[in-house]
Amino acid sequence: MKIIGSYTFNIVAAASVLLSIATSLIGSINVFKKQSLVGDAIGHASYPGIIIAFMVSKSRSPFILLTGAALLGGAAYHLIQKSEKRTTIPLDGNLAIFLSGFFGLGMVLKTYIQGNARFARASQAGLDAYIFGQTSFLLELDLVMIAIVTLVCVLFFTLFYKEIKLYLFDREFSAVIGLPTKLMDALILVMTILVISVGLKSVGALLISSFLILPVIAAEQWSDKFFNVLVISCIMSMTSSLIGNYLSFAGEGVATGPVIVLISCIFAFLSMMFGKRSHIFGKRRES
């Protein structure tokens, strides 16, 4: 069976490479802002958005589903922030409540429409793909959306590289010299939601946040420079994604997300063992 070079695999490969760039950049922000878990909550919360968008529109157009995912991801984030401010529940408790609440809602709605005659005419095939990721369902339109989101992220990083660096390292200092930290928070949130939404079909709601953070954590073990970390992270992310997709294609129907994340985990594990900044075999130690 010839996989590499086939039309579908070309689309998938292009989508993986682009998505890897976007997830590495946005993932680095999430890791260094110490809010990786927030990404996890947004990822899970976007799943009911897919189902609701499908129920309302009776269409599987990637654009419509993505809009639903982004809206619910944003809503969950908003609720988490509100609850964080107005209650005494700590952040991890809040994350757990909204993460499982939203994802549970998604699963309930999905089982509801599966046996429901009103939705029988609209094909539901592919809705499962958004849970674990299934790149064989990827359409050209998905690729276009991934490309646009990636372009936005790359532009953001190239134009404001030094500002982003300062903001991530020392927020208070960046505020003193006049960076619009609130605006940056908002932009970063929007980009995080967009990247997660376009990545759902490839990696799935359950594991998308791991795909954002694992390559960054792995890359961090190899360099003391932010720029190098970004580059290494992109390379690792692309590699895991390409191998993952290939294996998933070869395995006919194996969900893509888990394979990609498994390979990312292996990279992260090896980096922790042998990386220059690692604790285990690396020559340097941290305080």
Added chain:
Amino acid sequence: MIVFGEGMMKKEVVGIRNLNVSYGKKRVLSNVDLSIPDNVRCAIIGPNGAGKSTLIKAILDLIEHDAASVKVLGKPLDEVRSRIAYVAQRSNANRDFPTTVFDTVLMGRYQHLGLFKRPGRRDREIALEAIREMRMEACLDRHISQLSGGQLQRVFIARALCQDADLYILDEPLAGVDENTETIIMDTFIDLQKKGKTIIAVHHDLSTIRHYFDYLVILNEEIKSHGPVEEVFTREQVDKAFKMEIDGREDRKEWVAREDNRLVYV
């Protein structure tokens, strides 16, 4: 030595009218009116929890506050940001962030670079000079998580020097640094003052006030007094602000009030 004669009004570097700050319902600063003149080395003193850091954060617009007016270098803060350098008390900088000592200090140049501009050769030279001044050149390429607390403080002070500002605001710059470093930092302050700059620093060691500073703000929820050190640093004034503390101190006998009512710490 700077003389504050009557009628010789200096330009003010910080001017605050009726500043109030609360955290939730808790009032931390009330009715603060403060004017700090240009080109001084000013210490802010007061017991723990007096609101020293809060005052600095309000000046730098880092926390919500309510004030009739806050002017820095004679202007609204937003117009003079590039002329201010700042070192936080316990910097909440992310120590896991991938950045070396050199890169971190170089960040002090960012406020002078336009949007989309990268630091150039001149910026690197300035950063290197600041690192040398703080005697950190041996750690140039070290990741900042591999520094001791005092070394990290030196890096942040080097970053502030690199900011090439007119006003330096430092929240306990001497916290956790050794004696040598303390001398280096204080000599740097004197150099800066000679170049026409102003330094405002939160300070805890009352015994060195006279030696290190020439202007003083005594704070405890409100401004207890402020003015040239010789005028303000008296037992009476310090007692007012530190009341609880001094009464509870074992080493109370070490505070000696001279006949002229000046406070000496021996």
